[in-house]
Amino acid sequence: MSDNARDAGKPAIVLVHGAWADSSCWNDVVGRMQADGYTVYAPPNPLRSLAADAASIAAFLKAIPGPVILVGHSYGGAVISVASAGRSNVKALVFIDAFVPDAGESCLGLLSSYPAPPSDLFTPVQLDSGETDLYFTPKYFNAAFATGIEAKAAAVMAATQRPVTAGALGENAPAELGWKALPNWYVLGSLDQAIPPPLKSMMAERAKASITHVTAGHLSMIQHPETTISAIVAACEAAVLVS
């Protein structure tokens, strides 16, 4: 897959969305980076299980011939951590308000030392497979997930959210994780109500990431796309210097 030969010298940017969102959460990042001549892909994150989601993204990465900067938001951070392991064309990882689990950790496990959410935060939908799809209950969506986003836009996002399975949130990360070998960047929204900022700091520091703080909620790439873009561009520049 090579869609933009004129920019062959620049790494391709691959953006992986998180739970309760879809690739449209990257709209502003995609638009501005395309205007700057980058080739950008925001492939689907199926949100079915960590292993399967990572396999899906890894298959996509395999189809890109040149270097890649891989970006993940929220649960997408766990997915890129796994998908990038052993993928030689991935040059750097950029985490946006994301989980960066270590071996044996899950998203729910990482959240477990923080105050529990209300019991009806999620609306479950039982699937035939025995799995449960979790939707973010609309009445909580704006305050707890789309913090800082204007109410009308948040209501549309609540209606278009893609659910994650309960299993994926509880699934432990494997031992092979891309962030252990790659250079990492982390954009940390300080008003995040979904992943507590102290937890994000801990994970970013553990991954020895270059950290940028931004006054934003859980969706800092929507509130401050320029901060996400700066981190991605810094990762691109470092990757070009190394190659």
Add this chain to the structure above:
Amino acid sequence: MSQFLELVAKWHVRGAALCVAIMLVFVPVAGRSQTTNQSQKATVVLVHGAWADASSFDAVIGLLQTAGYTVYAPPNELRSLASDAKVISTFLKTIDGPVILVGHSYGGAVISVASVGNPNVKALVYVDAFVPDAGESPGSLLAPYPAPPKDFFTAVPFGSGGVDVYIAQKYYGPVFASDVPAPKAAAMAAEQRPLTQAALTDKAPEDEGWKSIPSWYVVGDADLVIPPALQLKMAERAKAHISHTDGSHPSMVEHPEATVAAIMAAMSATQTR
């Protein structure tokens, strides 16, 4: 570890039976319909098509929410017609009260199957969509029309022999989203969700919702993906109420009012407005 998180984590470990039990106790479902009982206002469920996602309905959703309607645009997984329809039919069962079910493009094939046997679905609204009859597939319906260029699709193999089909980005704006401003179309191209190759030729089953449920159809007269002549043929066959808009394949992106008008007409006709 909090009680809730601990229990959620255990679902995964101990399997489905416990999962259901825990859910019944700890995750009260308020019921999806947020409208009150005194009005029989429909909930609108929007099913996106291939090479798009639910954000293709953003403008439609904004208009409907402003008008006070409860709207859901659940994921269309784009894996196979049978499994995609199952996901949507499972989702529909969680909604109390009348539903207007809307499908775009391949989403039309999905809602045709997913609506079967669900009495809550009062109307089907097709937007630039496939309305296959038994044994037909998107591939077979398009076969009589000129084929796209050879490099129109990009194939990405995955897992157990499957192939994901993307539209090559250079064709996305000119062909798929031909009336969408170029910068927005370029972002949509980057964010498209692929359809499996197999789903392109999945044959529709005998039972189709449109054979018994009243249907509406919005024809995008400038559609370069599903020829308007084919759209008309399928719409007429389904005895749909047909309207036209000067739109491209995802006509609801730039002409949301045409889709909203069809949805409102469906609500009026089924006394769910």
